Amino acid sequence: MAEMWISMGPQHPMTHGLWTLKVKVDGETVVDTEPDLGYIHRGVEKICEARDFTQITTYCDRLCYASANTWSHAYIYAAEDLLEVEVPERAEYIRMVAIELQRIASHLMWLGAYCPDVGNLTGMVWCLREREMMMDLLQELGGSRMHYNFPRVGGVKRDLPIGFALRCRAKLKLFLDRIQEYEAILDESTIFLVRTQGVGYAKAEEMINHGVSGPNVRAAGHNYDVRWAHPYSVYDELDWEPSVERPSIKGSDCYDRYRVRVEEMRQSALMILDGLDKMPGGADTYHEPGDPAILAKAPARAAEGQTGYHHFEDSRGESMFYLAGGGEGRGKHPYRVSIRSPMFITIPYAAKCMIGYKIADIPAIMGSFDPCIGETDR
Amino acid sequence: MTDDILDMRGWVRAAMDFVSENTIGMSRHWEYTDSVAWFLTEFIMCVMVFGGIMTTLLVLLWMERKLLGRFMDRRGARTSLRSLWVGENGVTAGEWWNQLPFGPGVPGGMVNKLLNEFAGNDHELEAVSRVQNRSYHGVWWLLPGFFQNLADGMKFLTKEHMVPEKADRFVFEIAPFLIIATTVMCFTFIPLGPHFYSNNSEMSILFLMAVFSVAPLGVFFAGWSSNNKYTLLGGIRSAAQLTAYEIPLLVIVLSVVVLSGSFNVIEVIEFQADSGVWNIFLLPMGSVLFLVVMVAEVERIPFDMPEAEAELVEGWWTEYGGMRWGLMFASEYLRTYAACLLFAHFFLGGWEAPFEDTLPLIGLVPHILWVFLKAWFMFIFFVWFRAALHRVRTDQILEFGWRWLLPLSLVNLVMATVLRLWVYDGVNEEWPILVPILITSISLALFILLSIDEDPEALEAQTRPFSVQTVDVASPGQHRK
Numbered sequence: 045m046a047e048m049w050i051s052m053g054p055q056h057p058m059t060h061g062l063w064t065l066k067v068k069v070d071g072e073t074v075v076d077t078e079p080d081l082g083y084i085h086r087g088v089e090k091i092c093e094a095r096d097f098t099q100i101t102t103y104c105d106r107l108c109y110a111s112a113n114t115w116s117h118a119y120i121y122a123a124e125d126l127l128e129v130e131v132p133e134r135a136e137y138i139r140m141v142a143i144e145l146q147r148i149a150s151h152l153m154w155l156g157a158y159c160p161d162v163g164n165l166t167g168m169v170w171c172l173r174e175r176e177m178m179m180d181l182l183q184e185l186g187g188s189r190m191h192y193n194f195p196r197v198g199g200v201k202r203d204l205p206i207g208f209a210l211r212c213r214a215k216l217k218l219f220l221d222r223i224q225e226y227e228a229i230l231d232e233s234t235i236f237l238v239r240t241q242g243v244g245y246a247k248a249e250e251m252i253n254h255g256v257s258g259p260n261v262r263a264a265g266h267n268y269d270v271r272w273a274h275p276y277s278v279y280d281e282l283d284w285e286p287s288v289e290r291p292s293i294k295g296s297d298c299y300d301r302y303r304v305r306v307e308e309m310r311q312s313a314l315m316i317l318d319g320l321d322k323m324p325g326g327a328d329t330y331h332e333p334g335d336p337a338i339l340a341k342a343p344a345r346a347a348e349g350q351t352g353y354h355h356f357e358d359s360r361g362e363s364m365f366y367l368a369g370g371g372e373g374r375g376k377h378p379y380r381v382s383i384r385s386p387m388f389i390t391i392p393y394a395a396k397c398m399i400g401y402k403i404a405d406i407p408a409i410m411g412s413f414d415p416c417i418g419e420t421d422r
Numbered sequence: 423m424t425d426d427i428l429d430m431r432g433w434v435r436a437a438m439d440f441v442s443e444n445t446i447g448m449s450r451h452w453e454y455t456d457s458v459a460w461f462l463t464e465f466i467m468c469v470m471v472f473g474g475i476m477t478t479l480l481v482l483l484w485m486e487r488k489l490l491g492r493f494m495d496r497r498g499a500r501t502s503l504r505s506l507w508v509g510e511n512g513v514t515a516g517e518w519w520n521q522l523p524f525g526p527g528v529p530g531g532m533v534n535k536l537l538n539e540f541a542g543n544d545h546e547l548e549a550v551s552r553v554q555n556r557s558y559h560g561v562w563w564l565l566p567g568f569f570q571n572l573a574d575g576m577k578f579l580t581k582e583h584m585v586p587e588k589a590d591r592f593v594f595e596i597a598p599f600l601i602i603a604t605t606v607m608c609f610t611f612i613p614l615g616p617h618f619y620s621n622n623s624e625m626s627i628l629f630l631m632a633v634f635s636v637a638p639l640g641v642f643f644a645g646w647s648s649n650n651k652y653t654l655l656g657g658i659r660s661a662a663q664l665t666a667y668e669i670p671l672l673v674i675v676l677s678v679v680v681l682s683g684s685f686n687v688i689e690v691i692e693f694q695a696d697s698g699v700w701n702i703f704l705l706p707m708g709s710v711l712f713l714v715v716m717v718a719e720v721e722r723i724p725f726d727m728p729e730a731e732a733e734l735v736e737g738w739w740t741e742y743g744g745m746r747w748g749l750m751f752a753s754e755y756l757r758t759y760a761a762c763l764l765f766a767h768f769f770l771g772g773w774e775a776p777f778e779d780t781l782p783l784i785g786l787v788p789h790i791l792w793v794f795l796k797a798w799f800m801f802i803f804f805v806w807f808r809a810a811l812h813r814v815r816t817d818q819i820l821e822f823g824w825r826w827l828l829p830l831s832l833v834n835l836v837m838a839t840v841l842r843l844w845v846y847d848g849v850n851e852e853w854p855i856l857v858p859i860l861i862t863s864i865s866l867a868l869f870i871l872l873s874i875d876e877d878p879e880a881l882e883a884q885t886r887p888f889s890v891q892t893v894d895v896a897s898p899g900q901h902r903k
Binding site: 048050052056057058069072159160161162163164165166169170229233235236238239402403404405406407 | 490493494651652655659723724726727730731732733734735808809810811812813814815816817818
């Protein structure tokens with residue numbers, strides 16, 4: 045058969061969002077790929093220049109529809125660096141709980157999308173079932189199911205609700221049991237193994253050269269987790285260890301990337317359980333919103349020439365925010381907001397990974413990198 | 423064999439004889455009396471078989487919907503059964519048995535109470551999500567969801583028929599007819615009872631297999647003529663897959679034919695009645711192979727590459743819509759139904775009731791009911807595969823077909839030939855019961871041994887079966903400040 049270009053996307057089951065992957069195929073074999081991003085570019089960075097520091101949180105929530113909390117927190121740490129705010133320790137613990145719950149929910153969303161990518165719908169329904177528990181917990185914290193707008197500059201919006209720790213512990217305990225169900229339907233299925241093992245090799249060195257980070261690079265055996273390498277917040281006080289896979293000689297395959305995320309969900313759940321125990325003041329006490337124990341006073345304006353920066357372990361990799369204060373001329377708004385999206389860097393590399401494999405491997409490989417187009421196109 | 427209480431063909435023939443004699447027989451064309459009665463009988467039987475198949479097809483669709491819902495909502499097959507008496511949150515699942523009219527469910531309620539006492543759960547009260555707490559709150563005597571398919575069909579009927587501008591219009595229009603017509607034609611030779619069939623020719627299995635393999639041609643036509651890259655790929659995948667699986671299918675069916683000594687479906691079932699055991703106990707491997715091949719033939723998960731929705735949108739039928747899509751959808755399920763019925767006839771004794779000799783009362787159950795029950799039972803496996811398995815890649819499908827199924831089906835043919843030549847040779851009337859017992863137990867033992875695919879050496883070395891050798895992990899904590 046002659047070679048031909050197939051345009052997958054923007055509306056296509058493989059894309060996990062809205063973007064186009066142009067694939068050149070020779071029969072069933074992929075010969076060349078060309079990712080085409082920018083379909084849902086909203087200009088978030090520009091919009092943020094006309095918002096004050098609290099309003100920007102809302103926009104950062106909308107950067108990724110699967111992982112809203114991590115993005116608003118990534119922003120809030122940069123804003124606190126810019127405005128030089130000291131955050132109460134209890135607020136940091138509450139943030140950690142919110143971020144890790146969101147990480148579990150995001151990974152569950154990924155696994156739920158990955159199962160239909162390799163042809164099984166049951167796994168998706170099971171994953172969404174557990175994601176619902178995480179959503180309920182996050183809803184208790186933020187008041188909303190998807191875009192929580194939870195962090196504030198200097199702390200968090202609300203304290204843990206009364207009884208939250210009890211419910212959280214029970215649900216996470218159940219969740220830790222149920223991870224075994226996914227492993228039963230995925231790891232013990234020969235068909236899943238032949239679909240994911242030995243497919244979509246990605247080498248650690250190449251990924252580092254491209255700037256790929258997060259679970260994708262940890263799957264290749266490179267132990268780089270921002271929470272571990274450069275601990276921020278309370279991550280150095282918790283009892284945990286980043287999940288790193290043993291890749292094959294040819295690099296990490298789809299199965300490695302699946303394993304590393306399942307392990308990471310476990311680690312996150314244990315981290316939350318540990319954090320609830322270590323929370324200053326106890327997880328069962330409740331402070332009114334605005335209490336100094338959970339929210340420090342923060343200035344509304346940043347001086348000119350002052351910059352704030354933070355790099356953050358997002359569910360998909362290392363996200364960075366760079367803020368420049370604008371002084372009196374800009375009022376309460378920043379002068380410039382710059383966002384580093386991990387997926388914007390990963391997707392071109394993932395598209396390169398699938399050359400030489402079959403068409404049926406495209407969703408398996410692309411899905412294994414966990415693309416999220418909201419943050420990619422910003 | 424002829425003691426079915428439901429002698430449908432005989433009754434229809436008698437009624438038509440009566441009608442014919444009193445109309446044609448009294449006119450000057452009296453010499454056509456017999457022919458007219460014959461023609462009317464054939465026609466009515468065709469309509470009845472087709473009507474029976476189409477009506478019971480609703481059961482199939484309904485079963486798929488309900489079973490899949492159970493598999494996905496709950497925790498797999500084991501807990502699916504358990505969820506009948508206990509809901510996920512410890513509450514009994516809707517207590518539907520109490521809502522049945524005239525109270526036949528009361529004993530069920532008592533059993534449920536008993537089961538809840540020793541196998542209920544009470545420790546996960548808090549942690550349940552809203553998703554899994556589905557239950558039906560309507561009326562149960564309407565069979566919830568059963569008539570949904572009729573509503574879907576009505577919706578398809580009202581849809582506009584569109585042909586893509588660049589499509590080859592003639593082939594595009596003819597392909598659905600090819601698929602649907604040949605699928606319906608399969609049921610001509612699938613009997614629903616010893617006297618409930620539309621036609622019974624000497625070589626019915628041969629014709630059945632021939633007609634069954636015409637539909638892939640229509641699929642290929644549909645994929646190519648749509649002039650769409652996805653449909654083209656789907657059509658070509660379908661052609662490759664069905665070619666690879668047609669040969670093992672024919673060889674397996676040939677082994678059944680050899681064992682039974684006939685190309686006629688009804689005689690195959692008669693052989694199973696005479697030999698005293700169903701073919702599944704004589705050809706256990708053949709029955710498993712037949713099931714696998716049939717899943718591939720009807721293109722269901724794990725072998726649904728031609729319509730893999732993850733990469734090919736909807737495969738070869740992407741461009742179809744309206745009632746053409748609806749009928750092709752129905753024909754896909756009809757093919758599945760045909761596969762289930764064929765499995766029931768070839769391996770499960772067709773309409774033969776289990777333990778017919780030891781339990782004489784069981785013969786009172788109409789034979790057609792056994793056919794349907796066995797076919798529906800087989801359909802459970804199709805749904806189970808769909809719920810539990812993933813989609814296999816094209817090259818893996820072809821490799822599996824050529825490398826495993828074809829040699830195994832040939833081995834199966836040899837086994838059937840040996841059985842025919844030395845055991846069921848038609849000379850010895852007292853056929854030994856020891857042979858099926860031996861074959862079944864040996865096969866079961868082999869199956870269990872081969873199913874335990876844990877490789878202790880691989881576990882020890884931490885290597886993985888389908889990947890190249892793994893290297894050691896970077897030591898954790900080396901990047902910590």
